[in-house]
Amino acid sequence: MQELRTLIGKEITLEWRQRYALNGMLLYIVSTVFVCYLSFKLKANQLTPITWNTLFWIIILFTAVNAISKSFTQERAGRLLYYYTIASPQGIILSKIIYNSGLMLVLSLTGFGFYAFVMGNPVGDLWMYLVTIFLSSIGFASSLTMVAGIASKAENNGALMAILSFPVIIPMLLMVMKLAKNALDGLDRGSSSEEVMILLALDAIVVSLSLILFPYLWRS
Amino acid sequence: MKNNWWKIVAVLLLTYTLYFGLMGTVPRRAILNESIRNVYFHVPMWFAMIAMLTTSLVYAIKYLRTNDLQYDLKSVEFTNVAILLGILGCATGSLWASVTWGDPWPSDPKLNSVAISMLMYFAYLILRGSFDDEQRRARISAVYNILAYAVFIPLIFILPRLTDSLHPGNGGNPAFSELDMDNQMRRIFYPAVIGWGLLGTWMATVRVRVRMLEEQAD
Numbered sequence: 001m002q003e004l005r006t007l008i009g010k011e012i013t014l015e016w017r018q019r020y021a022l023n024g025m026l027l028y029i030v031s032t033v034f035v036c037y038l039s040f041k042l043k044a045n046q047l048t049p050i051t052w053n054t055l056f057w058i059i060i061l062f063t064a065v066n067a068i069s070k071s072f073t074q075e076r077a078g079r080l081l082y083y084y085t086i087a088s089p090q091g092i093i094l095s096k097i098i099y100n101s102g103l104m105l106v107l108s109l110t111g112f113g114f115y116a117f118v119m120g121n122p123v124g125d126l127w128m129y130l131v132t133i134f135l136s137s138i139g140f141a142s143s144l145t146m147v148a149g150i151a152s153k154a155e156n157n158g159a160l161m162a163i164l165s166f167p168v169i170i171p172m173l174l175m176v177m178k179l180a181k182n183a184l185d186g187l188d189r190g191s192s193s194e195e196v197m198i199l200l201a202l203d204a205i206v207v208s209l210s211l212i213l214f215p216y217l218w219r220s
Numbered sequence: 221m222k223n224n225w226w227k228i229v230a231v232l233l234l235t236y237t238l239y240f241g242l243m244g245t246v247p248r249r250a251i252l253n254e255s256i257r258n259v260y261f262h263v264p265m266w267f268a269m270i271a272m273l274t275t276s277l278v279y280a281i282k283y284l285r286t287n288d289l290q291y292d293l294k295s296v297e298f299t300n301v302a303i304l305l306g307i308l309g310c311a312t313g314s315l316w317a318s319v320t321w322g323d324p325w326p327s328d329p330k331l332n333s334v335a336i337s338m339l340m341y342f343a344y345l346i347l348r349g350s351f352d353d354e355q356r357r358a359r360i361s362a363v364y365n366i367l368a369y370a371v372f373i374p375l376i377f378i379l380p381r382l383t384d385s386l387h388p389g390n391g392g393n394p395a396f397s398e399l400d401m402d403n404q405m406r407r408i409f410y411p412a413v414i415g416w417g418l419l420g421t422w423m424a425t426v427r428v429r430v431r432m433l434e435e436q437a438d
Contacts, residue, residue: 146367147367150347150360150363150364150367153351153356153360154347154350154351154360155350160346160347160350163339163343163346164343164347164364166339167336167337167339167340167343167368167371168340168367168368168371170336170375171336171371171374171375171379174379175379198378202374205370205374206367206370209366209367209370213363213366213367216284216359216362216363217359217360217363
């Protein structure tokens with residue numbers, strides 16, 4: 001527990017020291033939203049709710065892949081080796097998952113705020129939509145962190161990260177979009193409980209697999 | 221010969237399937253008509269593909285436990301055969317769909333799930349290609365193989381059942397066994413499942429032997 005807290009603290013300190021990376025990601029999501037806004041020729045209010053929702057989640061998907069792919073590459077190999085001698089593999093992967101969840105939450109909330117600001121906000125049940133964003137941040141972070149670990153071991157990991165992560169994340173993305181659609185239409189919250197359960201179950205599968213498999217990955 | 225009896229069984233079962241699958245009597249159903257014979261080819265191919273991927277997963281786990289490169293070879297060759305069976309399954313399915321559903325690739329969750337899983341296993345092959353060191357390639361691709369299988373199972377078995385699907389057994393549709401298959405068909409369907417599974421295993425073992433000989437030659 002103590003180890004986990006120290007490792008998460010380390011991730012946050014590291015991010016704070018390299019603020020340009022964080023600012024870069026924030027700028028990335030804001031400019032993507034703005035490009036979408038301009039591409040619709042300022043007629044964003046004519047967008048149907050389904051298009052609005054789909055566009056938002058595609059933006060979040062690309063942001064997530066970009067933001068999380070750097071979680072194993074921003075530190076030099078020598079320093080990673082040093083962490084591996086003093087910490088357990090489970091501690092490292094869990095701290096990275098928790099930290100990336102927080103990062104994704106910040107990025108997607110910022111993205112949502114700006115997106116709703118320029119593209120209009122047709123959401124019926126705002127709290128449920130925010131809960132969806134929260135769940136999606138955890139889900140994307142947990143499945144992408146492990147994939148980022150795999151991709152970082154290969155040479156050209158930029159392209160590899162995309163092709164490895166897109167299929168793995170699609171089941172989660174579909175569930176999230178369905179949940180978001182329910183929140184968008186302002187449906188009764190009870191009707192979304194099934195999706196929430198499946199999303200949590202998928203998260204549980206991916207996190208437990210990461211904990212089991214990461215010890216094999218980190219030594220290579 | 222003692223260890224090869226199952227290959228003869230595979231040939232016999234598939235000959236039986238081919239002959240009686242094409243010539244035997246089948247129940248007359250609206251829409252399906254004669255295309256119901258595809259049950260002997262399309263469905264067993266998917267069963268065989270799932271069996272091959274499961275075998276590949278078992279070898280991936282075995283590799284991680286022992287670091288023996290022989291298991292890595294088996295794991296990748298079973299995946300290759302599974303991909304081949306998957307492509308054949310897609311082709312037969314698309315032929316069937318164009319006859320019965322009027323569209324070679326209807327928007328159906330099961331089809332899309334399968335397309336995603338194929339992408340996932342293609343990515344597995346590309347991941348393998350990006351390493352030079354054998355041990356490293358084996359370990360990392362085994363890790364990805366296990367991760368991919370854990371996504372594959374919910375994708376194929378759980379998500380299509382939650383939404384409306386054209387496939388039998390999904391989205392409230394009854395499965396074949398309840399409605400469409402009579403005992404006459406079962407007599408051909410079950411041997412077909414075993415036959416395609418054995419053929420897939422045979423192909424994989426031949427490929428593994430070729431790969432091992434190649435390595436010895438180097």
